[in-house]
Amino acid sequence: MKTNHHFAFFDEGSKKEIRRAILKAVAIPGYQVPFSSREMPIARGWGTGGLQITLSIIGCEDVLKVIDQGSDESVNAVSIKKLVQTTTGVEVTDLTQEATIIQSRHRIPEVPLDSNQILVLQVPAPEPLRDVEAREYMTKILHSEEEYSGAWLQLFEQIMKFGRTTTGADHPVYVNHRYVMAPSPIPRFDNPKMHQSEALILLGAGREKKIYAVPPFTDVRSLAFDDYPFKVESFSGKQCRLCGTSDVFLDEVLAADTGEVSYQCNDTSYCMERLNQAEKAEVENNYA
Structure with missing residues (x-):
């Protein structure tokens, strides 16, 4: 064609x-x-x-x-x-x-x-060094010399201000x-x-x-200090309102009418696949 x-x-x-x-x-x-x-x-x-x-x-x-x-x-x-x-x-x-x-x-x-x-x-x-060094040629030099004190300093400042690292995403x-x-x-x-x-x-x-x-x-x-180890987002005690899983990244969902907060899988295809598997298992159990 x-x-x-x-x-x-x-x-x-x-x-x-x-x-x-x-x-x-x-x-x-x-x-x-x-x-x-x-x-x-x-x-x-x-x-x-x-x-x-x-x-x-x-x-x-x-x-x-x-x-x-x-x-x-x-x-x-x-x-x-x-x-x-x-x-x-x-x-x-x-x-x-x-x-x-x-x-x-x-x-x-x-x-x-x-x-x-x-x-x-x-x-x-x-x-990853752009926030501490705006010049491209200088970041190249820093990488070549393995000089990453600026990245460590950013994490240190977060800990001093908030008691923990606050990078929500793109953590180096x-x-x-x-x-x-x-x-x-x-x-x-x-x-x-x-x-x-x-x-x-x-x-x-x-x-x-x-x-x-x-x-x-x-x-x-992930960059982290020994006494402040790297931690991922915690969804302890929460589960997806659709498929029931609790060991994945969840989105917070706010009901427009009631204001009730619930959680749902961020990975939509993973959630749908779990739902399909649950429905298939239920059908098989009904015919068993």
Whole structure:
């Protein structure tokens, strides 16, 4: 079938250049590799970095899943899926375990990823030292010298002011005992999922023109002091109002009519899959 666009939107030269940047990023875990960020049919800041990675690595046999803050049906997720599917014809899915490429904004899926999958994270601000050093050439020097006292100082100031670290998302991590890295604005709850992950994790910032990576089975540790250890968000005593699970990242839901507070799985496909499994088990028990 003749089309008016290249497979996966980009010309082959563009895809090769981005793949070379990806290979360098995989070879040096946590290191930010500059690349020539292309113009995209979506605005910068809406996932152009992650989308460029996805379009450069996707093949005809891949199965794509796109999520935005846990949802498969947000405007951003649906628009990205439509663009990729229109230019490649690949299959899309909502089920994490069926996907070979998962592009995500602000979340790592609850279902553990395996070695046959690639997670692509959209990143708005890839430089973890930007709040303490505005000059790009200086942050490069700090990374090269492994001088991360500024990142530690930020955490120390939070503890002095609030008695704990207050990074709600994008808590910096140490990758492969070498580079401090911004994990993208995932909640603290998701940081441990990066450690020794079976899946390749690729991170792309289109506006900032950076690609970096966490290869499979790489050590990823969240920055923390020995006497103030890193802690994820706690949902102790709470459970999803739909599927009943309590060991995942939950969203607080406020009823408009009563003002009653309840909780629901942030990962919508995980929640729906649990509900489907519960309904199937109930049907089987009724016929047993």
